[in-house]
Amino acid sequence: MKDNKNLAHHFNSYKDQIRAEKIGMWLFLATEILMFGGLFVGYTIYHAEYTKVFKVGAEFLNWKKGAINTVVLLFSSWTMVMSIYYAQKDQIKKCQMMLGTTLVCGFLFMFIKYLEYSHKFHEGIFPGIYFSYTGSAFVEDLPLYFSFYYLMTGLHASHVFIGMALIFWMLIKTYKKQINSSHYMPLEYVGLFWHLVDLIWIFLFPLLYLVE
Amino acid sequence: MSIDNSSFKTNLSVLIALLILTVITVLVAQVDFGIFNAFFAMLIAGIKGALVLMYFMHLKYDEKIYSLIFGISVFFVFVLYFFSKLDIITRIIQTSVL
Known part of the structure; x- marks a missing residue:
């Protein structure tokens, strides 16, 4: 393994290198959990104090769109896993197909998100001080719910966007023949990030869309 | 090299399980369990999260x-x-x- 061209000079072996890379990746994912965790804790506490407001707020959301997006992300997680599976078997064509599907799923997710956001903007539901909705369903403190909604889904959507850029980068790498069965780790780390984005959505969906 | 334990069959079963659990999430939200509503929603999300972590993110094998x-x-x-x-x-x- 010493002559592996993907081995950085400061590592003894490729195995050591992978271990160090993976620990770094998981430490990064831990900071992501802490960042989203703060928002989740804030949401849960305010939900307990303003239960009625949050229930009214959730009724503005279309749970069907949220459910479709959940399915889209779960499916894209599977195609991401399969792209690594095929890379490990040196079936690069299939690997590219799976990566491409993952990217399409990312676009689909963002498109549905765009539909949801534009529908709300149309009604004057903006975050923070720009909130201008005055319709019949208005209750006091309603902007509170939507500040959480926009912050949490917005931060998540920005992660989806970054994940899509990374997947696109991986797709280029496969065309440059830089991904194969003896070196597929970059794919694995992008996969970990993409799954984390999926993981966060798994919790966001029931929290935001299916509030009682 | 890291271990190749992610078989085609396992990954597909995990995906199907996740999709079924998503349907259950939506169904459970229609039923009123009183104070346990949030508990059930988070329990199912927790199971889904564990599946993603263990199988898709390979934590089970790593x-x-x-x-x-x-x-x-x-x-x-x-x-x-x-x-x-x-x-x-x-x-x-x-x-x-x-």
């Missing part, structure tokens, strides 16, 4: 150090929640509308 790093971050989110909630129910509730 060295335990990665699970430990992740677990610690989740633990500290609960620590944050616990002390924030404790503060609210013991102090703020008696003096403000919050």
